[in-house]
Amino acid sequence: MYIAAPCLISGNSNDNDTIIFNDTITITAVGDIMLGTAFPDNRYLPPYDDPLPLMSSLFDILSQADLTFGNLEGPFSDSAVLEKKCRDTTTCYAFRVPEKYAEVLYMAGFDLLSIANNHIGDFGYKAKETTSGILDSLNISFAGTDENPWSVRLINDSVKVGFCAFAPNKGTVNLHDDNRVNQIISLLEDSCDIVIVSVHGGGEGADYQHITREEEFYYGENRGDVYTFAHRVIDMGADIVLGHGPHVSRAVELYKGRLIAYSLGNFCTYRRFNLRGPNGYAPVINICVTRNGEFLGGKIVPVYQNNSGQVKTDPQKRAIFKIRELMMTDFPETGIIIENNGNITIKH
Template identity: 50%
Template sequence: MNKLFSVAFLAVIVTYFSMSCQSETTAAAQENKVDSVKVRKTKDTISITAVGDMMLGSAFPNKLNLPPDDAINSFKAVDSFLKGDIVFGNLEGCFLNSGNSDKCKGINPNNCYAFRMPDRYAEIYKKAGFNVLSIANNHVGDFNAKGRKNTARILDSLQIHYAGQLNKPFEIFELDSVKYAFCAFAPNENTVSIKNIDSAKMLIAALKKQADIVIISFHGGGEGANFEHVTRKTEIFFKENRGNVYAFAHGVIDAGADVVLGHGPHVTRAVEVYKNKFIAYSLGNFCTYGMFSLKGSNGFAPLLQLKINSTGDFLFADIVSVKQDKISRLTLDKNFTAFKKMQLLTAQDFPENQLKFEGNRISLK
């Protein structure tokens, strides 16, 4: 399976970059820039706003799992913070108006964790400001190829950038004179594997040659309050290999990544700056409705407002702490629980860190 994955994975990379180089050569010839070198200007400071898991309500198995306001006000409490050059989140489910899930065969659908958001909910993400989404996780494929294809079609129509499935491991795009490469990984079927670090590094190295800033997303690690810590080892959850998120994050930065954004554990985890590049090991449950557990640590999450320079090096990050419950849904947390948890876990898991946590800001000492 790993060998087949590697061959298919490398084929996608070779095909893309062959086409890319060919088109660039053609464009250069057309522009007749034989005797001059075009120097691209990039922004001095780049703003990246990032959050964790998002699922605004599922119409499966019935409409009772949709919020009473039809998700219109999902981001109302935080809309003023969802700003930046990049506004990122993990799309924990697919867009699909109808259909049953194979994963629910033989069990009560009311006890099955399969998420399909109505197609119209995609516009809510767009209006909120999200322009980059990960579709590398264990729920985008809940309704098989039909759900994955429909999700891709809708995101394309809204011009929201996305990546993480085998047929689209990455995307390269340009915003305000900055060329970005975005790539997403997970341990799940049909996703770009977080477990194959060597293949990931090859891809990142190739992307770095094409882009100014390389942003990596991963869905990995165990889930819940018992898995708040970054162990620096392979994490097993319900007998499933969820990857070694520490080795993965360091590996992709070694290969050229500038920012690494983690999600999947449904709780806040530590952060780290490695080789001047920022890593968030888990951004928790940001905006989730329905069957998601919001008890204890699962109900608090950070909204990350990261600043990097034109070479991708960390400048500082502000943390907006949010909380969720079944009645009030997503609101601001005046107790700053996520920031405090991030500070505590960073001190425990990375005692060698050189970060300062003060006034909801993370900076270098």
């Protein structure tokens, strides 16, 4: 019988404030990833055409878990043609990431990527197909488009993890399509030990940090009621809900023993992103669950993007304090505590 290694929740190898659980599954989750875009031209690529320095200082933290998750905010392609409607291509927010940059995500330890967002279709089907092929070649699971609505991954030779992702955008699995959401969650819940759901929803920026418990509209688009969505998928059998899209951190909540992280913010978003104020810092959330997905504990590792676009651990711990503040305001009744060192513990 397989016995999992102890779950060590810590920010780094020198952190003595650890929580140890045995026979657990560990997940590390981050928000938006966009390593640089060659569109409209190469000035939006990192120095020396090398994305490795952008997140290399976080590799040790990212690679420790059984599964590491992120939101891939844009396709990998060297040649696809823009299909997003733009009045002025020189100022249009469309992302086409060089294909070779995907190797950095493999090196960092990513296992699961959501491709359900408003940029994966910027360069049409060809770029999505190229992205899928590259991620397959790197053994990185992904989900969230009409072509790839879900994936299943076996970890530790015995635990089957189902992963699906939803967004309000064309070409993605629509979070507003209740029947489709129900179908996918039911399929995965019936066949997997743990079900992880990713959702790209909610308004964007500093004005959209709180959970309103109602539908959110941004530039006329219905970005969904992420509170109702998250609760509904857990009611159906999901075990972890990971949110992104607002480009800022949002609260975490414990619901029926399952963790919801409503927005993981901007993790590694080189150029073309507003990183002022709360947009510039984010959590890396380490999560420990049982083999059937019940939350045991976790830790927020606070990070920020410096002036060179590199992701670093944040000595000011802004993501810890912001997420705790939002949690206490939006979910005062929730059953977890966030400590000053980032540990997430269950109330007793």
